[in-house]
Amino acid sequence: MPDVHEAERQITETNSPEHPVVRDLQCQLANALLAFINYKHYHWQVSGPWFRDLHLMFDEFAKEAAEALDEIAERLRMIGQDPVFLLDEVARRATIRPAAIRDDMRAMIQEADENAILLISEVRQAALNADEAEDPGTVDLLSKIVRVYEKQEWYLREVLKSPSGLLGNSRKAG
Numbered sequence: 754m755p756d757v758h759e760a761e762r763q764i765t766e767t768n769s770p771e772h773p774v775v776r777d778l779q780c781q782l783a784n785a786l787l788a789f790i791n792y793k794h795y796h797w798q799v800s801g802p803w804f805r806d807l808h809l810m811f812d813e814f815a816k817e818a819a820e821a822l823d824e825i826a827e828r829l830r831m832i833g834q835d836p837v838f839l840l841d842e843v844a845r846r847a848t849i850r851p852a853a854i855r856d857d858m859r860a861m862i863q864e865a866d867e868n869a870i871l872l873i874s875e876v877r878q879a880a881l882n883a884d885e886a887e888d889p890g891t892v893d894l895l896s897k898i899v900r901v902y903e904k905q906e907w908y909l910r911e912v913l914k915s916p917s918g919l920l921g922n923s924r925k926a927g
């Protein structure tokens with residue numbers, strides 16, 4: 754019969770804070786927290802002809818980011834680590850940009866899209882790293898999260914293709 758305590762020790766001890774999988778998860782937790790804050794900011798700040806659509810879209814994105822960050826944090830606990838939560842550490846580990854204060858709706862959507870593209874490339878790489886580390890649980894989680902970010906990026910890209918709905922409130926339309 755397998756020694757359950759030995760198996761538990763291996764699962765938690767092979768994932769030290771400096772383990773690449775743990776570092777990736779902490780980084781993507783910080784990114785998901787910042788993405789949540791950014792999307793809420795956009796949700797509050799949008800205006801113009803597509804106000805309702807964009808207002809609701811960004812709230813949906815924020816909810817998805819909140820779900821992602823909770824799942825990443827719980828994954829970290831499963832493998833014996835403490836998820837980052839202090840704001841200065843979140844800011845230090847995050848690689849996406851905080852939302853800028855602006856009135857130009859097109860620039861806002863562009864900024865959201867650039868961050869979404871960065872999230873996708875980093876989560877894809879983190880999934881590959883977890884696969885190399887023979888951690889299928891983390892691969893599965895990150896594969897699920899990358900599909901969420903890919904869907905968000907698709908929506909943002911489509912909005913950027915039709916700029917007329919973004920011009921009405923923009924002080925620097927174009």
Ligand SMILES: [Fe+2]
Pocket residue numbers: 796812
């Ligand atoms: Fe709201």
